[in-house]
Amino acid sequence: MNSRWLKLIRVLNSNEGPFTSSQLASILQVSSKTVRNDIKDINNLLKNYKAEIESYRGTGYKLRIDDEEMFKKFWQTCETEKTFVPTESEDRVRYIMEKLLLQPDYVKMEELADELFISRSTLQSDLKTVRHILSKYHLKLEQRPYYGLKVLGDEMQIRFCISQYIFNDHHSIVDQTENWISIIPKEELVTIKNVILSKLRKYNIIISDISLHNLITHIAIACKRIREEKVVRIVNEEIKQLENQKEFFVAKEIVKDIEARLHVSFPKNEVAYISIHLQGTKMVPPQLKSEEINAFIDEEIQSIAQEMVKKIDDKYSLHLNGDEELLMALCLHLKPAINRLKYKMNLRNPLLEEIKTKYPLSFEAAVIGSEVLEERFHVKIDENEIGYIALHIEVALERQKKRKNKTPRCLIVCASGLGTAQLLFYKLKNKFNEELDIIGTTEYYNLNQQSFNHIDFIISTVPIKEKLPVPVIQVSTILGESDVKKIEKVMNHEVSVIDQYLRKRYTFLQMDFTTPVEVIRFLGNKLLEDKKVNDQYIDSVMEREKFSPTSFGNLVAIPHPIEPQTDETFWCIVTLTKPISWGNRPVQLVFLLNVDKNKKDSLKPMYQVLVKLLDNVPLIHRLLQCQTFEAFKNALKGQ
Incomplete structure (x- = not known):
């Protein structure tokens, strides 16, 4: 199984479908034809595990699992044993990192290229990414003729790199012993875990499950590296400071037991190294006042x-x-x-x-x-x-939110008489319960006698043409699902937020950019032309990207300047004909956020709308198909 197949199954297994071939093609960054061919091949494999990717005419593909237990075992095998051959650059880089970091000797380039079924030039391209990752840890990739490749640098940084890029990239923390087997045998891992737990309990040190996992990982890595005669270097002054801490004493006890059971000799530097981990993971006992x-x-x-x-x-x-x-x-x-x-x-x-x-x-x-x-x-x-x-x-x-939560108030307008008004009243009460305060009902002809001072919106069964100071939601008396969604949008201020921040002038659909920098520069220059921002705007957006890429999954990125730059809050929007790589994630829909530097209180409702968008994969794909601003606006508002 290759890594693209694995990703395709993961998408179908972790999201409610169905997905069309074009949607899957966008996520996988391949053609629709490749997706269809992959699904045929995957189904030949899945039939042995009582599962199938089914095609639904007009709607797309969905994963059907007939035997949950059998499929679960198959999926665990795929995710933990890494039996697939990496085909995507990102997966190949991870494979190369693991090979270089876990093998004590030089690794020949010819062997790597053969194992990955790639050319030497493709390998050289992947090695550029490897060097970039290693540089974050101040590590270098040495390349010697006739020897091959080897990672060089500070031992502590090498171990942090091993931990981060090989053993900490798993979703579950409950039982990960399988993921460490390439370091040391499983029975040794169990011993390390039991020793750590017994010492933590003895000295009343509380750490989280994730921290426990990290500590087991680092001690397992230490055992492997010490056996290869690779030990950490810590300056004497730091060791003296650490020796006075409780964590150093506990680390000594942990090491003493592990040495006796696993026959590994830990130098003093290694004891200090474990105490550093204990200091970095310790939590305050919850019973403290x-x-x-x-x-x-x-x-x-x-x-x-x-x-x-x-x-x-x-x-x-x-x-x-x-x-x-x-x-x-x-x-x-x-x-x-x-x-x-x-x-x-x-x-x-x-x-x-x-x-x-x-x-x-x-x-x-x-x-x-x-x-x-x-x-x-x-x-x-x-x-x-x-x-x-x-x-x-x-x-x-x-x-x-809990302290300030205010129940929205509405008025029902119904022209059919008291009976239908009451029916709608009770339907709304039943649906929204305490979330909606219905202050009464009225006839259409009496509407001009009403005060709107204490009303947030009107729910009406008839069209209201007059301009009113509050939003009007027209619904059916029988209150269908689409009516409920309309009301929820107004209750959450979604429609008004969308109207407030959407700008036709700054909405660009079906563009052909290839990098995040191109998108940001294009939008930034448009704002500069209109004198909406100053010359530092683009640099400010790029500075924010350096902290953490603003690609949030599901093909969406939400870049913005590090500091508010504009005199109003609004969105600049770009949709792309093809996904681009943005912080190692595919992106095809970009919302560039501009926040009023004088009024920042309105951010919460805007982000609430964006969160709902990020969660709604079918809506994102509808937006990506839009050719006009009106179509985009109506799709975004759920019309």
């Missing part, structure tokens, strides 16, 4: 957390200042995080993609907050770390 937590956190950390909150509020006006729960959560997160930053350690975040997709506003706020850490510690903050900060911000915003 707030005053005890305050004593646990030093003034510098509290100062950093306060500065982060202030910077976020200055940029986005989220009114987070004064939220003591958020401040405490940030402080507790920052205490181990600062240790991670000091030693350039990355803590994997298995929720990262979901956080970016579901909570883009909180993620953007976290990007701004992380600037404080970058300025203090002169290091680039990893996306995974930003994702964890975003979670704390999202929790704070949810608390705000």
Whole structure:
């Protein structure tokens, strides 16, 4: 099985279908014909596992599974044993990284090319990407004639690289022992896990499941590297500082047991290395009271957390200042995080993609907050770390929402008489319950006698031509599903938000750009022509992309300047004839966000609309087919 087949099955298995061949072609960045041929070949394989990709005339393809258990075993084999041959550049790069990092000797280029069934020139192209990845860890790829390729650099950075690019790129953290077998035998992994757990319990150290997984990974890597006579180097001054910490003592105990059971000799540097990991993962016991937590956190950390909150509020006006729960959560997160930053350690975040997709506003706020850490510690903050900060911000915003939640109020207008008005009244009550406050019903002819001061919108069974100060939703008395969706859109302010931010002048459909830079420069120059932005605008958008690519999955990217630049809030939109690579994700629909630098309070409803869009794959593909602005606008509004 090749990697494209694997991706196609993953798309059909993890999303509600059906998907047309053109939709799948966009996601996989191949032709519709290739998709159809792949599906034929995949079905020949799947029939052995009682599953099939079925074709539905006029609607597309959907995965049917007749035996869940059998398919589950097949899928686990595909994902964990890596039996497929990588065909896409991204998968080949991962394969090459694993080969180079796990093999102690030189790797010959001819062997790599033969294993991957690619030419030497294609391999050279993939090696450029490998070198770029290694450079993030200050590592180099040495190429010696007659010997081959070998990774060189600081041992600690080599191990961090192994951990990040080989063993931390899995979705599940429940049982991953299979993923480590290429490092050391499974029974040794079980021993390492049991030793760690017993010492953590003995010394009442609490770490998360992800941190436990990371610790097992790093100790397993350490065992392999020490056996290959590769040990970490830590300066004596740092070791002396670490020796005074509780974590160093616990690390010594862990090492003592592992040495006895696995017959590996850990030098003092390696004990210090494990204590660094413990410092970077430790959590505060949940039973501590707030005053005890305050004593646990030093003034510098509290100062950093306060500065982060202030910077976020200055940029986005989220009114987070004064939220003591958020401040405490940030402080507790920052205490181990600062240790991670000091030693350039990355803590994997298995929720990262979901956080970016579901909570883009909180993620953007976290990007701004992380600037404080970058300025203090002169290091680039990893996306995974930003994702964890975003979670704390999202929790704070949810608390705000709960405190400020106001039930929308509506008036029913019905021309058919009291009976139908009452029927609609009870249908709405049954559907929306406490989410909607129906203040009464009225006839159409009495509408001009009504006060609209305490009404958010009108629900009417007849067309209302007069211009009213509130939105009007025309529905059927029987209240169908489409009527319910119309009401939900108004309740969530979606229609007004779309009307407010959509601009015909800045909507460009079916364009032929090939890179994110081309898209950003094109839109930026349009805004410059209209004197909407200054000369620094394009650079500001590109600067934001350096923090973390704004491609959020499902073919959508939402770039924006690092600081608000415009005098109004609106969208610039581009759809592309073909997907382009944007931060290693395919993108075909771009929303360039422009935020009023004087009014930032309206960001939440705008991001709520964008989150719903990111979740709606069929809608994205409808938007990509649109040829005119009116068609695009109507599709976006669900008309």
